[in-house]
Amino acid sequence: MKTTGFPLNCRALGFAAAALALLTVLPAPARAASTSIAVAANFTVPAKRLAAAFAQKTGDNVVLSFGSSGQFVTEITQGAPYEVFLSADAVRPEKLAAIGLASKSSLFTYAVGKLVLYSAKPGYVDAAGKVLASGKFAHIAIADPKAAPYGAAGIEALKALGLYDTVMSKIVTGKSIAQTYEFIATGNAELGFVALSQVINAKGGSQWLVPAADYQPIVQDAVLLKAGDNDPVAKAFLAYIKSPEALAVIRSYGYATKP
Amino acid sequence: MGAAAVLTLELASLTTLVLLMLGVPLAWGLAYAKGWWAEVVGAVVSLPLVLPPTVLGFYLLILLGPNGPFAPLLSHFGLTTLAFSFPGLVIGSCVYSLPFMVQPVRGAFAALGQGAWEAALTLRATPLDAFFSVTLPLARGGIATGALLAFAHTLGEFGVVTMIGGDIPGKTDVLSIVIFDDVENLDWNQAGRISAVLALFSFLVILATLRLGHRTERT
Amino acid sequence: MSRIIASFQGSFGGFRLDAGFDIPAGGRTGLFGPSGCGKSTVLRCMAGLVRLQGGNLRVGGEVWQEDGYFLPPYKRAVGYVFQDARLFTHLSVRDNLRFGLRRAGGGRIAEADVVEFLGLAPLLGRYPAALSGGERQRVAIGRTLLAQPRLLLMDEPLAALDRESAEQILPRLREVSARFGVPVLYVSHQMDEIERIAQHLLLMRAGRVMAAGALTDLLTDLSLPFAARDGAATVLELTVSAYDETYGLTLAGAPPLCLTVPGWLGAVGAVIRLRVRASDVSLLRRPASSSVLNLLPTRILAADIQTGPHVLVVLGVGEARLLARITRKSWDQMGLALGQEIFAQVKAEALAGA
Numbered sequence: 001m002k003t004t005g006f007p008l009n010c011r012a013l014g015f016a017a018a019a020l021a022l023l024t025v026l027p028a029p030a031r032a033a034s035t036s037i038a039v040a041a042n043f044t045v046p047a048k049r050l051a052a053a054f055a056q057k058t059g060d061n062v063v064l065s066f067g068s069s070g071q072f073v074t075e076i077t078q079g080a081p082y083e084v085f086l087s088a089d090a091v092r093p094e095k096l097a098a099i100g101l102a103s104k105s106s107l108f109t110y111a112v113g114k115l116v117l118y119s120a121k122p123g124y125v126d127a128a129g130k131v132l133a134s135g136k137f138a139h140i141a142i143a144d145p146k147a148a149p150y151g152a153a154g155i156e157a158l159k160a161l162g163l164y165d166t167v168m169s170k171i172v173t174g175k176s177i178a179q180t181y182e183f184i185a186t187g188n189a190e191l192g193f194v195a196l197s198q199v200i201n202a203k204g205g206s207q208w209l210v211p212a213a214d215y216q217p218i219v220q221d222a223v224l225l226k227a228g229d230n231d232p233v234a235k236a237f238l239a240y241i242k243s244p245e246a247l248a249v250i251r252s253y254g255y256a257t258k259p
Numbered sequence: 260m261g262a263a264a265v266l267t268l269e270l271a272s273l274t275t276l277v278l279l280m281l282g283v284p285l286a287w288g289l290a291y292a293k294g295w296w297a298e299v300v301g302a303v304v305s306l307p308l309v310l311p312p313t314v315l316g317f318y319l320l321i322l323l324g325p326n327g328p329f330a331p332l333l334s335h336f337g338l339t340t341l342a343f344s345f346p347g348l349v350i351g352s353c354v355y356s357l358p359f360m361v362q363p364v365r366g367a368f369a370a371l372g373q374g375a376w377e378a379a380l381t382l383r384a385t386p387l388d389a390f391f392s393v394t395l396p397l398a399r400g401g402i403a404t405g406a407l408l409a410f411a412h413t414l415g416e417f418g419v420v421t422m423i424g425g426d427i428p429g430k431t432d433v434l435s436i437v438i439f440d441d442v443e444n445l446d447w448n449q450a451g452r453i454s455a456v457l458a459l460f461s462f463l464v465i466l467a468t469l470r471l472g473h474r475t476e477r478t
Numbered sequence: 479m480s481r482i483i484a485s486f487q488g489s490f491g492g493f494r495l496d497a498g499f500d501i502p503a504g505g506r507t508g509l510f511g512p513s514g515c516g517k518s519t520v521l522r523c524m525a526g527l528v529r530l531q532g533g534n535l536r537v538g539g540e541v542w543q544e545d546g547y548f549l550p551p552y553k554r555a556v557g558y559v560f561q562d563a564r565l566f567t568h569l570s571v572r573d574n575l576r577f578g579l580r581r582a583g584g585g586r587i588a589e590a591d592v593v594e595f596l597g598l599a600p601l602l603g604r605y606p607a608a609l610s611g612g613e614r615q616r617v618a619i620g621r622t623l624l625a626q627p628r629l630l631l632m633d634e635p636l637a638a639l640d641r642e643s644a645e646q647i648l649p650r651l652r653e654v655s656a657r658f659g660v661p662v663l664y665v666s667h668q669m670d671e672i673e674r675i676a677q678h679l680l681l682m683r684a685g686r687v688m689a690a691g692a693l694t695d696l697l698t699d700l701s702l703p704f705a706a707r708d709g710a711a712t713v714l715e716l717t718v719s720a721y722d723e724t725y726g727l728t729l730a731g732a733p734p735l736c737l738t739v740p741g742w743l744g745a746v747g748a749v750i751r752l753r754v755r756a757s758d759v760s761l762l763r764r765p766a767s768s769s770v771l772n773l774l775p776t777r778i779l780a781a782d783i784q785t786g787p788h789v790l791v792v793l794g795v796g797e798a799r800l801l802a803r804i805t806r807k808s809w810d811q812m813g814l815a816l817g818q819e820i821f822a823q824v825k826a827e828a829l830a831g832a
Binding site: 374375377378379380381382383384385386388389392393396397399 | 552567
Binding site for chain 2: 074138139144147182183
C-alpha cells in the first residue's frame, strides 16, 4: 500500500526551492535612496502619513515595518537592518544605545501617548470608565505588558483603579497593540486598552480616555540605529519628525508632543 | 513551561482525535467522489497549507466571535466568543492541520481503490460495515501517517494560536507561544530549552511516520 | 426449471449496453465475447455494483431489479469472483472465508465442505500476501461460496493466472455448480475456457447479446462466428462405459455415439467432456480399415459452402452434433449433399480430456 503524505511535503519543498531560485535570478530593482524604519504598532497610522509627506518633500523612500517594541528590540539585537526605531517607550531606545546599537545623541521624544479604554459596541464604555468595575464582560484585551508599553500602561491603570485582581482572569493578551485592537474590533473581547491614536477617528464604538494620573506617561522615543549611521535619508527623516509640521500631524492623532 | 507542555499535548491530542473523526470520512468522500465539486472541496481543505496562519486566524477570530455564525449557539451556554478559549484553539488547530490529516488518508483510500469495498458488498456487508471492517483497516497506514502529521503539526502551531489565543497562561499558552514570549523578553536560555524539546519531539514523530510508511509499503 | 431473466440498458460515455437474456437458473453458463464488449458490465449490473435505470433482473422467481426497485448488492444472495481475487489483505485466509459466512448467518454451504473442495486446509492460517495467485483465487472462490450465493458470478477468474495454476482450478470451476447447487455465470474471452466449463453459452458483442443457447448448439451454428474460427471444435459430454486395460483406452458414450479415447479419463458412469476439432474429423463413403478407432455413422445436417478452399459441415450423430472441416475439392469429388448419410472418422488422439 502506498501513502502519499510525503510526496505532498516534497512538492512543497520543491516549490519553495524554485521560488528561492527565482528570487536570486530576478534583477534587483534600481534603488532610490531609502531608509528602513521600525515603528511601534500604535504609531502605525501617523507614521504612514509622515512617511508619505516626507517622500513627497524629498523624493526619498521610507520603508515602514510595524510591530511591538519588544519584538523590534529582539530583531535589532539579531542584526535586523532597521535604520530608525520609533519605539512605544523611552526605555528600549535607551537600552539599544547603551549596548551600542543606537546613537545616544539622536534620542528624542517624538510623541507622548494616551491610553484609552475602548469597545466596539456603542455606549458600552461610559464616560467615567465605570464599566471596568461592573464585571459584566468576559474578556478585556490588553497588549502584552512585557513587550508593549501600552499594555504596561493598561495594567498600571487597572492597578490604580484597584481593579486588577478582579479582572485579572478576564485579561486576554494581544502580541501588539494592533492585535489588541483587532480583538476588540471583532467583538471577541468586549473592551480593552488601546492607544488613543488607534481609535481617535473610529466611527461607532465607545471609549474613555484614561486619566493621565493613572499610569506612567507613555513617552515614545525615536532613535537612529547603527545601521543608519551613515544614511543621510535616515537622518533627514528623524529631522523631519521634529519639524513643527510633523509634530502637528502627530498631535492630530491624539498624542502630546514635547516642545 | 510544565503547564504549557501539558496544554500543548492536550491540544495536539484532542485536535488529532477530532480530525480522525472528521478528516477520515472527508478523505474517503474526496478519494472516491467524481465531479468538479470534489476538486473544489479538496482545494478548500488544502488552503491551510498555503494561507498564512494570520489569515486563518483572522477569519477564525471573526467566525468564532460574537458576530460569527456560532454566536447564537454560544449564547445558549452563556458565551459570547470561542476565541481565547481551549475549544476555540481546538477548532483553529483542526482547520490548520486539516490538510495534514486529509491528504495522506485520501491518498491511502485512492491507492486502495474500490476493489475490496465492492468485494465486501457482494459478501453481504452493508456499506457502513464494509467501510469499518474492510476499507478502514486496509487504509490504516495512511490514517496513522495522517494522525502523526496532524499531531506534530499541531504541536508546532503558532500563528493561529497567536491570532485567537489571547496568551492566557494554562488556557491558551502553548509551547510555541511561550517560546515566542521568552525570545521577546530576551530569555534565550528558556526559549532554547523549550525549542530543543519541541524540535526533538517533532523529529521523533516525523521519524515514526517515515518508518510507518516503509512498513506499510512492504506488506 | 427456474430461470435467470435479465435485461440491462444504459450508456457509459459513448458505450451503449443493451443486453437481455434468459438462462437456466442452474448449471454453468458461459458469457463469451471480445474484450470491451460489456461482459463485465453485465456481471456488475447483476451483482448490483452498477445500477442502470433500465434494468430488470429476476433470479429463480426472485426480483432483484425492476422499474424503480433495486436490491443493493449486500441484500442479494449473489456471489462474485473477481479476476484479481480482491482478498482482504488484513485478514487471514480463515477470516476471509468467514467474512461472508458470518454476515449470511450460515447456510447450506458448510465451511468444511468448501475447505475440502478447494484444498484450502493448509492455507487457513496464512495471510493473502503469502499466497500464490492460484491460491488466492481458490480462497476467493471459497469466500464467495460461503456467503451462500444463489447465483455465482465469475469474472475471468483464470485470466490473471499462469497456465499451471489455471489448470489446477479449472476442474473445480466445472464441479462447483453441481456440488453446491449454485448456478454459475462464467465470463471469459478465452473460448477454450468456455468450451471446457460451460453448458450454456451467451455470446456478446458491442453491448448486445447476439446468441444464447446450449453450448453445442451454438458451436455448430453456422451463422455464428464459432464454427468458422481457426481451431473450431465441438464439445461432447459422454458417460464412461468401460476402460480397456490392455490398451489403456477409455470407452465412452452409447450408440450411435461411441468413442474411444486414450488414457484413463474416469470411472464407469462418470461424465467426461470431450472436444472434437473440426479439422480432425474426416468423412468417408463407407467404413474402411485405418488407424482411426472412431468411426461414426452420421447425417449431413448443414454445410457452409463458400468460395474458399474449405467447407464446414455440420454432422448429426443421434442427438449430438459434430463439426467437420474438409476441403471444397473433397466435398465436390465425393458428391456430398445435405441429408446424406455418411461416416465420420475422428482421430482418437484428437479427443482431449477437458
